Amino acid sequence: MKNPDNKPQPKQPELPQGFSTETLKTIAVIGLLVLAFTNWNAVIAVMVNAMILIYRIVGHNFGFAIILFTILIRVISWPLNAQQMKGATAMQEMQNDKEWQAIQKKYAKDREKLSQEQMRIYRERGINPFGSCLPTLIQFPILFALIPTITYAIGSTPLSLLRLSGYAYNFQNVASLLPLNSKFLWMDLGLPERTLLLGFSIPVLALIVGLTTYVQTKLTMPPAADPGANDQAAATSKMMGIYMPVMLFFFSLNYASGLAVYFITSNLLAIVQYAMMGRVNWRNLLPGGQKK
Amino acid sequence: MRKKILIVVVILLAAVLLSGCTGSTTWFGLSVSGDVAYLANNTAVHAIDVKTGSELWSFSGEASGGFLSFGKSPKLFVVSPIVTEDGLVIIPSSGNDHILYAVDPRDIPDPAKPAPAITWKFADAKGHWIAEPLIVGDHLFAPNADGKIYVLDLADGQSVKQAVKVIEPFKNIEGQPGRLWAKPVTDGKRLYVTSLDHSVFAIDLETYEIVWHEDLGGAIPGSAVLGSDGMLYVGSYAKQLERFDPATGKHGPVLDAKGWIWGTPVVDGDNLYFGDVVSGVGGYFYSYNTKTGKLNSEPVKLDSEITASPLVLPDHILVATESGKIYAVNAEGSTLWFEPTKGKAYTTPVAADGEVLVSYIDSDYYLIALDNDGHKKWTFPAGK
Numbered sequence: 001m002k003n004p005d006n007k008p009q010p011k012q013p014e015l016p017q018g019f020s021t022e023t024l025k026t027i028a029v030i031g032l033l034v035l036a037f038t039n040w041n042a043v044i045a046v047m048v049n050a051m052i053l054i055y056r057i058v059g060h061n062f063g064f065a066i067i068l069f070t071i072l073i074r075v076i077s078w079p080l081n082a083q084q085m086k087g088a089t090a091m092q093e094m095q096n097d098k099e100w101q102a103i104q105k106k107y108a109k110d111r112e113k114l115s116q117e118q119m120r121i122y123r124e125r126g127i128n129p130f131g132s133c134l135p136t137l138i139q140f141p142i143l144f145a146l147i148p149t150i151t152y153a154i155g156s157t158p159l160s161l162l163r164l165s166g167y168a169y170n171f172q173n174v175a176s177l178l179p180l181n182s183k184f185l186w187m188d189l190g191l192p193e194r195t196l197l198l199g200f201s202i203p204v205l206a207l208i209v210g211l212t213t214y215v216q217t218k219l220t221m222p223p224a225a226d227p228g229a230n231d232q233a234a235a236t237s238k239m240m241g242i243y244m245p246v247m248l249f250f251f252s253l254n255y256a257s258g259l260a261v262y263f264i265t266s267n268l269l270a271i272v273q274y275a276m277m278g279r280v281n282w283r284n285l286l287p288g289g290q291k292k
Numbered sequence: 293m294r295k296k297i298l299i300v301v302v303i304l305l306a307a308v309l310l311s312g313c314t315g316s317t318t319w320f321g322l323s324v325s326g327d328v329a330y331l332a333n334n335t336a337v338h339a340i341d342v343k344t345g346s347e348l349w350s351f352s353g354e355a356s357g358g359f360l361s362f363g364k365s366p367k368l369f370v371v372s373p374i375v376t377e378d379g380l381v382i383i384p385s386s387g388n389d390h391i392l393y394a395v396d397p398r399d400i401p402d403p404a405k406p407a408p409a410i411t412w413k414f415a416d417a418k419g420h421w422i423a424e425p426l427i428v429g430d431h432l433f434a435p436n437a438d439g440k441i442y443v444l445d446l447a448d449g450q451s452v453k454q455a456v457k458v459i460e461p462f463k464n465i466e467g468q469p470g471r472l473w474a475k476p477v478t479d480g481k482r483l484y485v486t487s488l489d490h491s492v493f494a495i496d497l498e499t500y501e502i503v504w505h506e507d508l509g510g511a512i513p514g515s516a517v518l519g520s521d522g523m524l525y526v527g528s529y530a531k532q533l534e535r536f537d538p539a540t541g542k543h544g545p546v547l548d549a550k551g552w553i554w555g556t557p558v559v560d561g562d563n564l565y566f567g568d569v570v571s572g573v574g575g576y577f578y579s580y581n582t583k584t585g586k587l588n589s590e591p592v593k594l595d596s597e598i599t600a601s602p603l604v605l606p607d608h609i610l611v612a613t614e615s616g617k618i619y620a621v622n623a624e625g626s627t628l629w630f631e632p633t634k635g636k637a638y639t640t641p642v643a644a645d646g647e648v649l650v651s652y653i654d655s656d657y658y659l660i661a662l663d664n665d666g667h668k669k670w671t672f673p674a675g676k
Binding site: 156157158159160161162165166168175176178179188191192 | 317318319370386388419420422437471473488489509510511513529530531552554569571572597599638653
């Protein structure tokens with residue numbers, strides 16, 4: 001762009017040598033994480049108060065409050081998730097790249113050289129290898145804070161109720177609101193859910209959590225690279241497809257069912273988001289569907 | 293692959309740590325009967341010799357089906373155990389099994405691992421046991437978080453008269469039953485019960501009918517008390533001490549507190565002592581005279597929240613605070629001494645044979661015995 005007045009333009013600050021915008025992004029993310037974890041109580045307080053506000057808005061129904069809260073978190077983290085998907089896809093496409101596969105074979109026994117070559121290709125293609133995990137890292141504080149948020153908000157033990165009183169902001173006037181109504185459908189959201197079916201106590205909600213997590217992981221798993229290629233991303237996805245449903249199933253088995261409601265809603269919303277971005281692989285649900 | 297498994301494990305551990313799951317689920321239950329103190333420290337109930345601090349036995353419920361058992365969940369013991377005239381110890385489990393046990397400390401099947409035998413158990417409640425039950429004659433009145441008071445025969449733990457002889461209190465505006473977290477009190481004719489769902493109600497002990505029921509506009513985690521004037525006093529989250537006529541339920545506030553009144557007020561002659569929770573500020577200790585209807589002194593500001601009831605001793609009143617400090621205060625509101633201790637003291641201290649027992653969470657020990665001047669005599673576990 002021309003400078004009609006020929007006035008000297010303020011010089012754009014230059015990044016120190018070896019610093020890219022991606023490096024700055026990484027530092028910013030780490031800074032945000034440190035800020036969140038060093039102000040952990042403030043993070044929980046914000047979330048607890050958001051939950052209480054939503055609870056009031058939806059007419060004192062904690063189940064709907066959790067669902068709306070989950071939607072809110074999904075909307076806030078939508079750009080991060082979108083960036084994560086973009087990064088994951090770029091990394092996946094890289095696995096199918098001829099040059100990438102060639103260096104994997106060529107430097108299979110020289111990890112240092114392999115690493116240098118990989119970084120060179122990343123630079124040339126403008127790919128950030130952390131592009132898919134940085135947005136996930138930013139979401140960790142939210143995920144970790146959710147357990148105490150739901151536990152305190154439900155207040156099923158004296159200590160959790162006392163904690164809630166400490167976290168609630170004055171304007172909330174929670175004294176008249178407590179205890180929050182923890183009944184939702186057939187569940188008490190403050191207790192692990194069990195449904196008596198044919199004389200057996202079945203953890204229906206935990207099973208749905210496991211199932212929706214499995215389906216979500218499968219549907220959002222990118223297509224595998226060529227067989228025989230060193231497809232690390234696919235291996236990670238496959239592993240997550242096994243571990244995540246099992247892990248969340250056991251989590252839901254012993255924790256307040258309010259958390260299970262969060263997991264299920266979050267899984268369904270993730271599927272919706274992936275579908276809206278055209279990245280759902282329905283074939284993955286079929287046996288052998290992942291093979292090309 | 294190992295690296296990835298490690299990442300998943302680290303994430304899971306971080307989630308557990310940051311969610312505070314490694315700390316105590318809630319504060320402990322503590323009671324004393326004769327020379328034995330009973331401490332419910334979340335994982336088990338410990339019977340402790342008050343002279344020495346040594347453990348006599350412990351009870352952690354029946355073995356569950358383990359981690360994979362769908363129907364079972366970890367036990368949780370937080371309610372102060374009570375002892376019947378027959379020597380049975382009543383232990384409610386606040387875990388997801390919702391079982392109320394009666395154990396016999398005279399029957400220890402395995403002396404190598406001293407644990408009392410279960411005499412009977414009651415497993416029909418649908419909610420957590422948070423409230424201490426009350427013994428009236430040969431009946432046990434056990435309030436549950438499912439909103440019901442279970443009336444059990446102390447001999448066998450069966451519901452009295454009918455299979456489901458329970459008193460179901462009112463339903464609150466959202467259609468859920470009131471959560472009962474506090475021990476009922478009785479004047480011999482009626483039972484007075486407080487609810488977390490803002491209500492106080494009186495139940496006829498003959499007919500089990502609700503005689504009256506009043507809403508205080510705030511949750512009531514503590515019990516009601518009968519003052520020396522025959523009136524019923526209740527504190528609540530509405531930040532008021534309320535006086536009730538037990539005959540009619542007619543009531544009105546007699547004192548505005550600065551914060552939420554959590555613990556049950558304690559009666560000492562014409563005086564009532566209690567503390568409150570002022571979020572972000574701390575707690576205040578109140579000394580109220582029921583005869584004059586006035587405070588004996590200005591509220592005493594203590595360094596942190598007071599959820600426990602004060603403990604009245606011959607020379608002073610002990611007040612436990614969230615910060616772990618134990619204050620000795622006189623009726624005029626002067627602080628005599630305080631014992632700073634690492635940990636958090638939410639549970640009401642108890643007195644036993646010239647000693648005071650204070651329970652802590654987030655501390656090196658669960659229980660400390662202090663002498664009259666606040667000096668440590670022993671801790672449980674020992675050596676800390």
